[in-house]
Amino acid sequence: MKNLEAKFRLRSHAEAEARASALGYVRRATLNQRDTFFRVASGKLKLREENGIAVLIFYRRRESASLMLSDYEIVPVADPARMLRVLEDALGAIAVVEKVRTLMTRDNVRLHLDRVAKLGEFGEIEAVIADGDDPERSRGAVDEILAALGVAPPDLIDVSYFEMLAKP
Numbered sequence: 493m494k495n496l497e498a499k500f501r502l503r504s505h506a507e508a509e510a511r512a513s514a515l516g517y518v519r520r521a522t523l524n525q526r527d528t529f530f531r532v533a534s535g536k537l538k539l540r541e542e543n544g545i546a547v548l549i550f551y552r553r554r555e556s557a558s559l560m561l562s563d564y565e566i567v568p569v570a571d572p573a574r575m576l577r578v579l580e581d582a583l584g585a586i587a588v589v590e591k592v593r594t595l596m597t598r599d600n601v602r603l604h605l606d607r608v609a610k611l612g613e614f615g616e617i618e619a620v621i622a623d624g625d626d627p628e629r630s631r632g633a634v635d636e637i638l639a640a641l642g643v644a645p646p647d648l649i650d651v652s653y654f655e656m657l658a659k660p
Contacts, residue, residue, distance in 0.1 A: 494621040546572035587654035
């Protein structure tokens with residue numbers, strides 16, 4: 493699977509939600525997420541525990557102009573505590589990111605309004621790209637929500653939350 497994404501610092505969670513709603517985005521859920529990242533040779537691997545369920549997510553990102561294009565795989569995890577223990581023993585955990593995420597959607601675009609522990613408030617846009625589809629077909633929708641939220645290209649963040657937490 494692929495997605496075209498952008499991450500940025502939020503000025504106001506409430507204002508961002510109101511502006512997105514005005515464009516037709518609908519609030520789908522409030523998610524309590526705990527992501528544990530593991531040491532891997534390439535890409536990123538995390539165990540996401542979310543509202544009582546868990547998935548293992550592996551992804552690679554590459555720049556696509558001012559946005560990031562990601563290839564990813566998501567696998568459901570039946571026993572999160574055991575999976576966490578096995579991955580910690582085998583690979584070593586390198587970071588834990590805890591956040592409360594407001595999920596909003598419109599068509600194939602997901603807007604995440606995140607409150608990240610120890611970091612603050614951020615927005616993240618993901619346009620889910622169907623197999624064989626050109627990511628450029630979703631760029632207009634991503635650019636539209638970025639403009640509505642007042643996000644300019646210099647405001648975009650090109651690292652993950654765990655990398656932000658690791659910076660001194």
